[in-house]
Amino acid sequence: MASPVARPPRPRGFWQRLDQAARDLAPSALTVLLVLATGIPLGLPAQNGLMPVPAIAAVYFWTLYRPGLMPPLSVFGVGVLTDLLTAAPLGINPLLLLLLHAAVLTQRRVLARQSFLLVWTVFALLAAATLGLGWLLRIALAVRLLPAEPALYELALTVALYPAFSWLFVRIERSLAAAG
Structure with missing residues (x-):
């Protein structure tokens, strides 16, 4: 009886590679869309302090469940975008998100x-x-005491909305897993 011959893997076509690239970029693209959505001016007083931080939820979720889809370079890019949209000192959010990414990876x-x-x-x-x-x-950068209330509001909203973010991310993760 002849032994089965191992066939070389069939080369993937352009459309298959493009489809896989789109699936790999989906979590990062969704995170960018969520960050952009929270950056839209709504004309609310103190809007910056009243918005959740979807980047924290997204980096946490994707690093926890599918770390290959949220690499450090994507985390850095989301952080820079967040800095630019919130007028934060450039570099703070990339640093914070990369530290969060590292902390989640270890656990x-x-x-x-x-x-x-x-x-x-x-x-x-x-x-x-x-x-x-x-x-x-x-x-430290302002060299003066800043009010803690905006950070506390952001924290409360982000933690309260995490189940909704998680629900959305789970649906996307399942669709990526089913298609891949």
Whole structure:
């Protein structure tokens, strides 16, 4: 009986490669869209302090469940975009998001298998640490004490909206997994 001959993998066509590239970029593109959506001026008083920080939720979720789809370069780009839209000192958000990315990567093997409630609790703690460090960095750069209320409002909204962000991200992750 003849042994089966191993066939070389069939080369992927242009459209297949383009489709795979679009799937790989979907989490980063969605994060950019969410950041842009929260950056749209609505004419609300103190709007900057009343907006959630979707970049924190997106970096946390995708780094936890599909880290290959949220590489450090994407995290950095989202951070720079966030800085530009919020008029933050350039470099603060990329630093904060990269630190969050690194923190989640170190714990993802344990955390990814936990209940949603625990994942949400850890998100709340990491979001508090991220926004708290951002507040401290802004104080250091301004060389004066800044009010904490905007950071606290951002934290409350971001943590409260994490289940909605997570629901959206899970739907996208499932569609990517089903198609790939």
